[in-house]
Amino acid sequence: MTVEDRMRAEGHPLFPVVAAALVDDAGRVLLQQRPQGKALAGLWEFPGGKLEPGETPEGALIRELQEELDITVPPAALEAAGFASEPLADRHLLLLLYVIRGWSGTPRALEADGLIWCRPEEMEAWPMPPADGPLVRQLRAYLGFS
Numbered sequence: 001m002t003v004e005d006r007m008r009a010e011g012h013p014l015f016p017v018v019a020a021a022l023v024d025d026a027g028r029v030l031l032q033q034r035p036q037g038k039a040l041a042g043l044w045e046f047p048g049g050k051l052e053p054g055e056t057p058e059g060a061l062i063r064e065l066q067e068e069l070d071i072t073v074p075p076a077a078l079e080a081a082g083f084a085s086e087p088l089a090d091r092h093l094l095l096l097l098y099v100i101r102g103w104s105g106t107p108r109a110l111e112a113d114g115l116i117w118c119r120p121e122e123m124e125a126w127p128m129p130p131a132d133g134p135l136v137r138q139l140r141a142y143l144g145f146s
Ligand code: 523
Pocket: 017, 018, 019, 039, 040, 045, 046, 047, 048, 049, 050, 051, 093, 095, 129, 130, 131, 132
């Protein structure tokens, strides 16, 4: 059996999830608060979510931002900026971060309990899911913070 055959037969434990750092003209980044009743409720995250079957990461993120925030992002605005790799109970989370500086519409919390625009150097003030921590450090490096 080849490696490819085994992966098809047994699946693969990687769980791909996409997330966005929306950066506004003042250099602030949007975080959203995970709602009550969901895993990691109350924590502040980079908006995003799971890939649906057959989706590309970029397609999934554009869909998630429309559903969660009511904004439209053109594919060319997605800048791959980092990733986090985090073990979960039964799978392994691979969280991909994209910086986005151009979108149309004004973000509205359609699924989150709240939205906050914060400076990258102030993000420790907002408790985040474990996988978002490494993304903050990569985001700062990507945006030119030390
Ligand atoms: N994370 C995470 N950080 C982060 C996101 C967007 C997601 O750690 N910035 C984790 C939380 C879950 C998994 O990724 O373990 C899936 O995220 P979730 O549940 O927000 O994905 P959705 O929005 O696709 O979930 P549904 O509401 O179920 O559709």
